[in-house]
Amino acid sequence: MKGSPASMRDVAERAGVSIGTVSNVLNRPDKVSSATARKVLAVIDELGFVRNDAARQLRAGSSRAIGLIVLDVRNPFFSELAIGAEDGARESGYSIILGNSDEKTEREAGYLDLFEEQRMRGVLITPFGDVETRLRRLRERGIPAVLVDRTSSSGDVSSVSVDDVAGGRLAGQHLVAIGRRRIAFVGGPLNIRQVQDRLLGLQQVAQQHDDVRVEIITGSSLSILEGRRLGEQLAARGPGDRPDAVFAANDLMAIGVLQAFVMLGSMHVPDDIAIVGYDDIDFARGAVVPLTSVRQPASLIGRTAVEMLLAEADDGVEPGRQVVFTPELIVRASSRR
Amino acid sequence: MKGSPASMRDVAERAGVSIGTVSNVLNRPDKVSSATARKVLAVIDELGFVRNDAARQLRAGSSRAIGLIVLDVRNPFFSELAIGAEDGARESGYSIILGNSDEKTEREAGYLDLFEEQRMRGVLITPFGDVETRLRRLRERGIPAVLVDRTSSSGDVSSVSVDDVAGGRLAGQHLVAIGRRRIAFVGGPLNIRQVQDRLLGLQQVAQQHDDVRVEIITGSSLSILEGRRLGEQLAARGPGDRPDAVFAANDLMAIGVLQAFVMLGSMHVPDDIAIVGYDDIDFARGAVVPLTSVRQPASLIGRTAVEMLLAEADDGVEPGRQVVFTPELIVRASSRR
DNA sequence: CTCCCAACGTAAAACGTTTCATTAGGTTGA
């Protein structure tokens, strides 16, 4: 029973037809009489035959899977995005292989290597390092790529993103409107483009009000834990030295900062200090103090990215299209006046 | 430039060696003189050759990937578990293909089909439907499986799990100890084994105290949204009719219930009603009211499952081993006396 | 009764690796 699984050859023999006919039954049922089709299907069932995808792929030249590389699966924003991508892919008969770069260039490169070895139909990526030349090489070999949650710097790779600068402005305008003047931007590494852009939007707003000051506080990753660490640093300062608002680069950090403030008890949110996050993950509204956040349509981004990718892979659409969604500010208690 | 990517044949020709030698350079470098190795590697680099995994797999009979099917990627517990699995897999040169059954039998079956077509090295699964016979069939075909976060009912499939009955008891004992007597169990579909077991633990405790009553409230899924819906139902009851504690089947539901209570404002946590969750996800301690929860070692479970799977796949270890971790109660404000 | 056309099947070639049996050439020991 541990013998190798049944192949088309076995099926063909047993059904008394040729291998080609078995293949036809499976792939172009119209080319085959319904009598033989029935017989073959019966044998397939009897033998429990399952098509060997490696062989199919080898022959076809590329697989029915799409690679998706995200910065951090732990972040619900990316889970949501992945689910959107998966739904879109499944509808077209593809599946999604999910990779977690964890904000590390080696891991990102590792996944790109893997996906190239596997001859994926295409790659969706939220880039961490500088991957555009690598992506161009992939395209030359017939593996198109679409940037996700980030635009192309050169413009010749397609992308689906949200206008992060606008999102940063939304947050900034809101904080200024509720009377805050000393705003701390709590972000991860500034080499992440999204982080840069959100900061930029905030700074644009600050420049229009000469009494508004922006302080930049960076951490090593965009996680709850890191947010907590930075929040503790902030809370440890003397009262005169503290900002009156925090704009965090994403909700995880915002939640971490919030946890620090609440735990230490020295600063009250939103009276002493307001907090605005980014992504509007499900947990934001259920945080200690429900969190104001800039919402991105995560699932839709994933879905759209898959559609664009498949248009390039299957229908030969040229790359370089940029789709940009507009973010939306959701105001909750953490920044009420 | 859009031509098909370089193959070993191309490399061999250009380097003036045979195909077999190229293969040896890649797979058993010790079998080849360092001079030829150098030359071949140079050509590989020059041509940008990347091994075609489909061909390799076809020849090898099975792939270097492990399939992982979870109930819900949106649940941080499973993200964490997936990361643990991924880390473990990478260390042994494998990669993880992540599937999301979303608590739907069709999707679960779809992934099993896919993984069988792809001749995965093995499958890790948090089962939703009844899959044990299916898993046995997979094993017969050389694809071992390990149950994750759940034990085998028949005992002939390996598993890595947490003692959910004990976890339920922990929660129950704690709630009784802080004086609660009317406990509502808020769970998803009862056909999910983990949910059953956690409830069972609670009931065991209730039986030891004849003044303790358990009420069972079930929803359609284990999500924040569903938790919120059930929480609203609870809050809408007359004051005499309400429980004085909620034990939720996981943290997502607990957070949803909590959100409902806080939003409606009719019940104060923990004074009017205490809440205990399950999983201790990162967001639990940062919830509106920091959440008491039963902690499971998510990442370790994933890692251990991979190790067990590879032991069966590569080293021929017999299936049927059951590893059970012990959960731990983390008490926070949501159930302070 | 012949001829041709559909409809259905078939056989064989390809896809790109890995592996195994084999050969070529060189070194060693007696």
Next chain:
DNA sequence: TCAACCTAATGAAACGTTTTACGTTGGGAG
């Protein structure tokens, strides 16, 4: 000097599909 041995490299078979060009029917039209 020759046999025995070792190392490096080779060539061909095999993995399981898909696909293409090619047979073989049977039946209807002329």
